[in-house]
């Protein structure tokens with residue numbers, strides 16, 4: 649008597665999936681890597697996904713060192729000379 653009709657349906661965490669917390673209701677959301685937005689199943693809020701590699705580069709206005717900043721940041725503080733460099737919004741579509 650062999651009953652091997654059962655299918656394997658184990659849900660394993662995939663490396664292709666990312667997780668973030670909904671900004672509105674704090675639910676933990678799973679999304680596919682590469683997705684720009686993830687919709688919360690609880691409150692229907694569309695959250696923007698900010699990956700670690702989604703950073704921009706800007707040169708410090710004082711010492712010209714190359715700085716990295718997350719997209720959307722209005723300004724970045726230089727780690728070398730500690731001056732604040734305003735980030736131009738011309739390249740960012742809102």
Ligand SMILES: [Zn+2]
Nearest residue numbers: 670673688691
């Ligand atoms: Zn939510």
Ligand SMILES: [Zn+2]
Nearest residue numbers: 708711726729
């Ligand atoms: Zn600097």
